[in-house]
Structure formats: structure tokens, C-alpha cells
Amino acid sequence: MIVSLFLPVAGAGFAPLLVRILGHRAAWLLAGFLALPFALYFSTMIENGAGTVLSGGFAWAPSLGLNYQWRLDGLSLTFLLLISGIGTLIILYAGAYLKGHPQQGRFLSFIFLFSASMLGVVASDHLLMLFVYWELTSITSFLLIGFDHQRAASRRGALQALLVTGGGGLFLLAGLLLLGQIGGASTLSALIANGPAILARPEAVVALALILVGAFTKSAQFPFHFWLPNAMEAPTPVSAFLHSATMVKAGVYLLMRLFPLFGTMALWQWALPLFGGVTFVIGAFLSLRQTDLKLILAYTTVASLGLLVMLVGIGSEKAVEAAVLYLIAHALFKGAMFMLAGVIDHEAGTRELSGLGGLRGAMPLTFAAALLAALSMGGLPPFTGFLAKEEIYAALIEGRPAIALALLAAFAGNAMMFAAGFTVALRPFLGARRETPKHAHDGPLLLMAGPVILAVAGLLFGLFSTFQHHFLSSPMASAVFGAPLAVEISVVPHWGLALILSLLTIAAGALIYYTRDAVRAFADRIVRAIGWGPDRGFDQFVSALVHLSVRITRILQPGRLELYLTATFIIIAAALLVPMAAFGEWPSFPEPLAWPQLHEAGMMLIAVIGLVAVLVARTRLTAIVSLGIQGFAVAVLYLMFGAPDLSFTQFMVETLSVVILALIMTRLRLETTDHRPTGQKLLDGTIAIACGLGFALYLLRAVQVPFNSALTEFFSHYSKLLAHGANVVNVIIVDFRGSDTLGEIAVVVITGLSILALIRLRKPAPTIGRNGEGSR
Template identity: 65%
Template sequence: MASVTGLTFLALCLPFLGAMIAPAAVRHLGHNAAWPLALFPALAFLHFAGFLPDIAAGHSVQDGFEWVPSLNLRFSWLLDGLSLTFALLITGIGTLIVLYSGGYLKGHADQGRFFSFIFLFMGSMLGLVVSDSFLTLFVFWELTSITSFLLIGFDHQREAARRAALQALVVTGGGGLLLLAGLLLIWQITGAADMSGLLRAGGALRESPLYLAALILILGGAFTKSAQFPFHFWLPNAMEAPTPVSAYLHSATMVKAGVYLLMRLNPVMGGTMAWEMILPVFGGMTLLVGTLLAIRQTDLKLKLAYTTVSSLGLLVLLTGFGSDDAVEAAVLYLVAHSLFKGALFMVAGIVDHETGTRDITRLGGLRTAMPLTFAAALAAAISMGGLPPAFGFLAKEEIAAALAQASPWPIVLTIVAIAGSALMFAVAFAVALKPFIGARVETPRHPHEAPPLLWLGPVVLAILGLAAAMVSGFWHAYVSSPMASAVSGKGMEISISLVPHFGMPLALSALTVLIGVLVYWKLDSARFLMAVVLRKLGPGPDHGFDAFISGLVRLSHAVSRFLQPGRLEIYVTVTFLCLAAMLLVPPVLYGELPAIPSRPNMQWHEAAIFLIAVIGLAAVVTARDRLTAIVSLGIQGFAVAVIFLLFGAPDLSFTQFMVETLSVVILALVMTRLRLSTADHRPPLQMLSHAALAIACGLGFGLLLLKATQEPFDLTLTAFFSHYSKLIAHGANVVNVIIVDFRGTDTLGEIAVVTITGLAILALIRIRAGGERKLAANDPDVEEAMEVERP
């Protein structure tokens, strides 16, 4: 078992190791580095594929390492049908993406940096889907946001790329904070700090009065990550990333993280009215919005990006529908989507790479120049359109079977699913046929078939989309059924195959295809109609995001101007106001004022020391210039030092003497070196308010000390330090031992503060002296005046 644990941990680390090696590999091997670099995800894929027989047999693998046992925190992973399928998609498609990137970015100056980013992204997503503990889940969740930011903004010299990267980070990062709150709330409700423990908790979460709050927080994280309406706008904008990123992002990684989370939590959060209403409503809206916006686009990548939005909406709809058939449909469609969407994005990248454009209106007749690319595109489009003999056909049949029920709500969802699927059919064949058939159109570059590094990925994925359907029994046994079992929380067996099942599902599939063909036939008219509708609707959520960020920036500026006006006097005044309020308000409100003490019976020399302190205070207040006030201020500290000495604390007294002496010297040095006003020119009203504030702070501290001394004295710490000072620290002087050993870090901090203060003052003096020299160099009269002022 230890060897399996170590190998699994190594498999999880392989992408991060690839990120470390990638820059050096590209420097030495150029674009050929893609082949050895692809071994990192390929080896991880092989390792996880080795778990297929055990997972198919109904087992799960849970392992990891203790991190903070006292808090029940572990770095742990859970492999079952759901997480294993995602792990295989991430590493398998990731291998093809690495190879594709080697050809697509051939000769790019920053190819090594790109490979590092893509490996970090891969490792983050892999860690997310196999995480068992909430802690590791959240850490990898946020890492996917950060690494996607780096990838989307890879071409950082373009403003559009920077904006898209920032937008993705803000939206998904904000959702990550909601997810964190949701996970903490679930931890509080169930006491489970990991997914396996939560799954064993049964219905405890659903029965809690805090269930709805936890659900909303979790959905906030999932909906932002998986681009559900109205957060869908960031995903099409992420197309500013290079095409390998788009292909990977949309097929197997980040955008499916939210769907993964919903599927993972379905056994413990599903089955409620809130779950079965919120998910289908938002999923259905996302499905329709995504497909309608896809029809409007002419850019190949944007058309595919919006259909990804719609596909994610369909997956959320199915996950929330609440039936076993819907779970089976969601599982089948997720795998089918990963295969055909990865292939189609890579095809779009090949077309752009070889022709110089992705505009569908400027493409045509590429079939003869790029036959292999055309074949891969057509096979992937067949799966996306839900036609046999592709795996997408099985998914579409199962979707129709799941939703086709004789009650109002399923009928509404069926209509939504048919409309969305039909529009996706039209978009799929628009991408796969329009650029390749018809008359040859002149393009910026002379088209020709792509090199093997580019066409290998789409060809493999397209073939897999066909092979999985043809050997559906084997595929279901090892992939689909275990995954569906994990999503539903009980054993399930999927048996759908390419053999048609005559009935309502097949009729609905035929209707979907018929509508899709009609839309494809009138695609230009549909595009024009959507353009008119969108113009009438006005700005959408993307514009709203810009307005939100702009308003946030203006608000932050206003708040900063109010809270940070740049005047030290205001900062100090507010600080002391808050201090006085904290010291005086709570005792008055809660009746905790101390009892008035009786007149102390002091010796004459003790009274003399206090009298000296009062005289020093009067000298400070009545001083006519600042230097006299600073020197007089030292009288207070020296008086306190003498009091410490009289009451048997010579060490503390010595420290006080040193601090007061140093303070007076530094302040006097500042006064003589800096051109400050020698006298205090505050108006009387301001001096009165500052005096009142000083009295309030002094009164507050006095009352606090009186209250503290009137409470019973706790000798616990005294006994501890007396007992252990010599035993542990080997020092007889308890005070010194406390300062140097027990409070060594605190003392170091105090020394650091004094040092930083001294350095700051030295910097001020040098800046002032440098300014004077520069001014004198430009004006001889200033130099003469400075010579007169110097002592």
C-alpha cells in the first residue's frame, strides 16, 4: 500500500515537475521538447488507468498524508468513478495538448514559459478532482484560477488578453471565496473535513437548517467556475488565450470544475426542492443563452466557446434534475463533450495556424488542402451533433430519455434541451463544414495540411469519440457506470448502445436533428436575427462587469481619499480617538468602572518623585518652543524610571532610563536637523480638543490599570516563571529570562521597531540635506543663508 501511495503522490506531482523542467527543455530541444515533456502527463495517465479494474469492481481508493492531525487536516485524495474519469481526461487530453502546443507555438520566444504554465494548470486541475480533504480541494481550486489567469493573459502585450485574464480571475476568484465559506459551513454542520467523510454523513447536511445557506455558497463557487448565467461572460473572453489553452480549458479542465463539484456533492446535497429547482433553471438559461450567442459569432473559437457555455448549462441542468436517467445522461455527455470539444478547438487552431484567419465568412474549400483536419472535424461534429456512430449519440439519446416525462416541469426542460441541442448541432457543423466545403476562398496564408504535432490531437480524440460508442459495453463497464455510481451515491449500470431504441427518445433526437439542419441551412439569417436581438437588448453582463470594476475603482479612490488624506495629524488624532473610545466606552456601558481608591500613604521621597513628574508635565505644556518641550518630556520618563527603582525593579528602571535618553536625543537631533517650526502654532480651539483627547486617553489607561489592580491577582504565571526560569533557561534573574528567553521574539520586535525608527529618521535627515545641497547649487543666496543658520 505504501508503494501505491507513493506512486499516486508522484503521479500528482508529475505535472509540477514538468513545469520545472519545461523552460530548460525548450531551450535545448526547441519545439521537439513537446515529445519528452508529453511523457509527464502520459505517465500519470497510465498510473491512473491502472485503477480502472478496481474502480469498476465498485471499490474506491482513499489515501494521503497527515498534515495537522489536531485539526483533522490531511493532504488526501479520493479515487472513485467520478474523480478517476476526470483524472484520465485531464492527463490523457493533457498529453495531446502538450504535443499540440509544441507544433502550434513552434518558434515562439516564450514557448518554455507557456509549457510551464500549462503544466501548472494541469497539476492544479488534477489535484482538484482527486482531492479528498476540503483544504486541498480549495487550494487547488484557487490554483486553477491563478494558472488560468497566467494562460489567458499569456500574450500580455495585448490589452484584450490582459482584460480577459483579469476578468476570469475576478469572477472565478470571487466564486472561490464563496466556495471556501460553503466548505467551512459544511464542516461546521457535519463535522466532516473531507469528501469521503461528508459522503458517509448521509442526509445530515440536507436536514440542517443551514442547508440552504451552504447550498447557495457552494453554487456561487460552482456557477462562477463553470460559467453559468449570469457569470458566463468570462469564458468566451478567455479565447484571448492561445488555442491550446482554449482546447484544454474547454474540454477537460477548469470550466468543468464547477460541474465536478456539483456531481461530487449530489449524493449529500441533491434530492431537495432547492437543488432540483435552482440547478435546472440556471442550467437551462445558460444552455439557451450560450447557443443563441454562438449562432451570432463568426469566429470559430468564439462559436465553440459559447457552445461550451451551453454544454456546461446542460450538464448542470441534468445534474440537478434528480433522476437516475439524468445522472447517466450527464455522465455520458460530459465524456462525449470532452472528446469532441477538444478535437474541434484544435481543428479551429489548425485552420487559424495554416490559413491566418478564424473568420468563418472568410473560409471555404479547405477540404482538398487539409483532408485529415477535415475528417477529424467532421467526426467530432457528428458526436457534438448527436449522430451515430459517435458517443455523442448515446449521450443525446440518454438526455431525451431522462427528460421525456409527462409532467409540466420535465416538458419545459425537454423543450429547452431540444432547442439548445438543435442550435449546438447547427454550430457544430458550421465549424466542421463551412471552412472545408464550397468554393475555395482566398486566405491570408496558403493553406496546407498541418504537421503531425497539430493533427495528432484532434484525430485521436475524434477516433476515441467513435470507438467509445462502438465498444460501449466495455466503455460503460470501466468508465460510465462507475462514474454514474459515484455521482448518484449508489450502484448504477449504464447499458445504452448504438442500437436504436424506438420510442420517444429516438423521436426527440430526430426532432433535434431536423431543427438543427434547418438552422444550419438558414445560418446567415439566424446570425443576422441574433445580431438585431442583441442590439435591441443593449449591453450585457460583459459590459456590466466593466461598469462594476470601474465603479469599484472609483469607490476605492473615494474611500482612500477619505481614510488616507495624507495628513499625519489626522491619522494620529483618529488613532487616539479610537483608543480613548475603546478604553472608556466598554467600562461605562457594562458597569465595569473601578472603585475609587483611598488616598495612598506615601513616603516623602515617593511623593517628591510624583511631584517631579507633575512639574515635568507642566513644563511640557507651558514650553514656548518644541525643543524645550522635548527635553521636558524626558522628565516624565526619568520619574517613572525612579519609581521602578524604588519598587525593586532595577533592570526595568535601567531600560526606562535608556529608552528615555535615546528618545530625547533622537527627537532633539530631528529638531536640529530638520526645518520644522520651532513653536507650536495650533489655534486655541484645536489645542483644547487635543488636550481633551489626551486627558481621555490618560483617564482610560488609568481606569484600566485601577480595574486590573483591584481584581484578584493570578499567581499562575508568576509561579511558572519562578519555577522554570532557572530550570529551562538557566537564569536566576527572572525578569531578564522573561525578556530574553520566554519573550525573546517580542523583545526582538521591540528592537526592530527602534532600529527602523532610527533608520527612518536618518533617511529623513539625508533627504533634507540632499535637497538643501541641490537647492544651494542652483541659488547662491540659499547657500549663504544656510551658512548663517548653521551653528
């Protein structure tokens, strides 16, 4: 299992090299990096039978209690099969679609990394492992959507997807951490098993709300739906992969995974049907307004995701079964239709409906595959889409008044989806032949294999529904529901209200299709009348955020060094004095007070004289030299009290400081005197006294605490034994605190280089030539 999760990562490493050697034919070899995991998952499904749960993993970071834990059940195994199976076809498809592209190897590498991320999401059992893979899907999708980075639209779509899904990921992280805290476990399986105790905690509502934000942003639920159509700026192989089985279904997967835990909560039961239903209707309606084949399909994907979320929120047995069936059907027909839209664009030169027509004779195989996919999308027998639609209506007519609106949304949405699907499948191929930018014809084998296989699979899954239910639908529905469920619906129509609604849906969808121009014009007028929308709101939000950041930066970082120093020393003084005042930790006055000896008092007096000289100095250069007097006096005190190493360091620092500061003063045009007003001087003096007093009191309080000799004994014992050094101070600095010392040296070097650059930036003074003009 572990190997299957990391095989796509290996594919990402080999892709650029193989493409450089073999060209587009490398796709045949590279597809094996996803085909092998698919074969492993398929054999696992066959050998272990339906409903088997497998788990495993290894210690990832034992000191932090982090484990790489995976878990396979009907839900995760179905997703793994869809991701790896469709991913294999996408690799083949991309080999032909990007044939000759100079960055094809890089593109395939991104696809593999994205596949590995999605496999990790659905296989993860550990919360943090799930979150890491979740964010990797956002990062890799950003790279894929923005692959054509020279186009502004691609960059915008990529950035928008990253900000929306990445921002939602932060909410998800907070929700998962809170869930793990209140559940006392770090794995999804353990948390689900401990469900009743978790739901009894009031924090469970907060955790669910945070998780829903993460799931809704990832699966493009209203009002976060806008990023998904803009992601169509990616190359078509990306669109087909994202919309069929991967990223956009990650949120749906998470909701299905957490259904046994949160499915009975009131927030779950009203939020998911509400947002899912609204997303379903809005996505289907907006798809009718589009004329670009990929955009039509993109908005129908938004609608399909809303339908899935609505069904999971309703949460009855039939609703869960319907969600499972529709997820499988959608992966097949939507993957096929996106790839076929790419075939039309690649071989005819356009995907705009206004420039397409009469291609049935020129592209017969493309037309046949598109028709098969549309029949499944429209819910017609004997396709697997028919099974899903019948089960959807069966779930929504169970007599609960609370879901009457959901039934209305399902009917309207399915009718519009029917019209959108057949618009893509029929409009480019029927009618009068129109001239296209390219000589239209069916694509090569690599380009056609994926959509044909998926379109035919939609038919076979319906004809052999018993096989599908035994190995896929029933185990997946059981894993979602948290109890055994047996999906039994077949392609043989059963008379009842569900079938009547299905027939009415087909009739309404056909009516919308035949009046599509009027419907498109109506949808366009509605959208234009509304005007403002979430997509425009996103731009406004980002613009406002940038402006706010600029304003805050100008306040906090105005470019004045004195303000930075003032703020720094105020915080230092507060950090020293406020805790002692708040907790009553003031030091007691030392008794008896030991008076200094004559030579010690003399050095202290010299330090005080140097301090006074700094304060009364008339020029900055005099103040710098006086500051050096104070520093040398302190260094002598260190020497008197038995710290020669520290004294030597102080001598060096003071010498270099005086030399460097004096050098700067002579090279830069700074004011020679201090022109601060009296009020500013009083403020600065108060802050300086507060800092000095704080350090004095803090050190005095520290020495009054009982001495703990543990560190002294440790360093004394191990300095000779481990570091082979007799000078304990040197050993501490060089060995035990070697990283600190290296950091300090790096700071000194960087500071020196900065000072050198500052000095060299000074331009020489202008000279006056004989003609009176300035020259340099």
C-alpha cells in the same frame, strides 16, 4: 495515488530546463508526467473493476486537524482519466503550437501546475483540501489566460477570470465551512453519508446557496458566463484544455459530487434547471453570432455547461445518465475541435470564417478530424455524442410537466449547437478556395496527434459503448446518483419519441446551418438591441469598485497625521473604558492607601512639572525638551522600584527621542508654535485624559485580580535550565520572546531609516546670486 497527484508538479519544475535543452521536442518527454498518471488511473480502473471506491491520505497539519485525504470512485476516476489523458495530448500539441516561442518552457510549466490543481480538485475528499486546489485552478488559469501579457485583451481576460472565479471561491469557502460545521465532519464522504441530518438543519439552504455561487462562477453559468469567451485570449492549447476536461467542468464536478447530499432540496431542483437551461440557450444562441472559430466553440462550451447543470438539477436516473454520457462526449469532441481550430489558425494564419474556405484539399487530415468531431457534437450515430443526445431526450420526456421547459430548451439548444459545430467543421474547408495569410497545410505530428486521437475516440466510444458503460459511464453515474445505475444505451437507434426529437433536432440544426448568414445577422441585431450585458456590467462593477475604494481611502486615509493619531487614541480609550463600564469591572479604591516617600514624591512632582511644561510651552522645541524631563523622572521611578533594566531602556529611549525630535525640528520647516484652536485643544486634552485614566483604571483592576504565579514559576525554573541565563528578564527578552525583540529592533531600525530619509529630503534654501537671481 499521492505520487500521481504530484507528478505534474515535478513536470512543472523540469519543463523550462528540458525546453531550453531540447526545444519543442521536449514535449515528448514532458508528456510522460501526465501520461504516467493516466496509465496509473487506467490500470486502477481495469484492476479494481467498476464501482470500486479507494481512499487514502496522510496527516497534513495534525495540530489543526487537517488531513490530505483523497478518494477514488467512478466520478473522480473518470475525471482523472480525462484530465490526465487530454492533458498528455495538450502537452504534445503545445510543443508544436508554441515551437520557437521564447517562453515555451514557462508555458508548459503553467500547464502542468494547472493540471495538478485540477487532479487535486477531483481527487480531494477533505473540504479544505478541495478548496485549496479549487483556488489553485483560478490562479494557474490566470497565468495561462494572461500568458501573452503584452496584449491588453489577454490581461483583461485573465483578470476577469480571476476575479469572477476567485470571488466565487470565497462564497464556496463560506459554504464548505458552514457545511462542515452543521455536518460535524470535514470530508465530503462523511457529509454525504450524514445527509438526512444535514438537510434537517435550516442552515443547509444557506450552505447550498453559497456553494452554488462558487460552482456557477467556475462553470460559467448565467449571469457569470461572460468570463469564459474572454478567456479565449489564451493560446489555443489552454483553450482546448480548459474547455474540454478541466477548469470549466470543476463546477459541474462539484455539483455532481454533492448531488447525493443536496439533490432532494427544493433550491437544488429549481435553481439548477433554471440557470442551466438559460445558460444553455443563451450560450448556443450567442455562438451563432460569432465569426471567430474559437469564440464559436467557446460559446458552445457555455451552452454545454448549462446543459450539464440543467440535467444534474433535474436529477432523475435518466438525467444523471445523460449528464454523464454528455460530459464524456463533450470532453472528446470539444477538445478535438479546439485543437483543430488552433491547427487552422497556426497553419493558415487566421481563424476568421470570412478569410477561410476551400481548405479541404490543402488540409485533408484536419478536415477529416473536424468532421468526425462535429458528427459527435451534432449527435449523429454511431458517435458517443449520439448516445448522450438520445439519453438527454429520454430523460426529458418522462412526463413530468415541470421539465417541459427544459425539453424545449434542450431541443432549441441542441439544434443551434448542431449548426455551430458544423459551421466550424465545414465552412473553413468547403466552398471556393480563399487566400490565407499562410500557405495552408496539415500540421506536423505533434500538432495533429491530439485532435485526431480525440476525434477517433468519440467514434470508438460510441461503437464500443459496452466497454464505455462498464468502466466509465455506469460507475460514474452510480457515484453521482448515490445508488447503482446501469447505463445501457447503444448506438443502435430505438424507435420512440427520443429518436423523433433527435431527428427533428438534426433537421432544425441543418436549417439553421444553411441559413447561417441570416441567423447570424438576426443574432447580431438582438444583441445590439439589448446593448448592456454582463460583460459590460463587469467593467462597470470594477470601475465603480475602484472609485468607491478611492473615496473610502480619501476619507479614512486623508494624509493628515493628527487625524490618524486622534482616531488611534479614541479607539485606545474606548477599548480600555467601555468594557469596564459595560461589564461593571471598575476597580475598587485601594485601602489602605500607601503614601509615597519623600524621594518618590519628589520624582513624581518632577514628572508633573515636566507635563505642565509641555502644556504651557510656547515653542515645539521647548515642549520636546520638557517631555524629556517627564520621561527621565519616570525612568528614575522605575529604578527606585527595582527595575534597573527597564529604567535603562527608558533613559535610552528618552535621550534618543529628544535628540531625534530636536534634530528634526531644526532641519524641517515646521511651525515653531502650536496654532490649534481652543476647541481642538479641548478635544485633544479630553482624549488624552481618557487614555490616561483608562490605563490607570485598567492597571489598578489588574493588580486586584488574584495573582497567578504559573508564568513566574515557569520562567524562573526554565531560564537557567533551558536558556542558561541567571537574569530572568534578559532571558525572557532574548530567548523566550526573541521574535518579539527582533520585531521591536526591526521597528526601531525602520523608524530610524525613515527619519534619516525625511531629514535628507529637505532641500537647501536658495542662495541669491550677484545678478539677483535665485540659484541652488
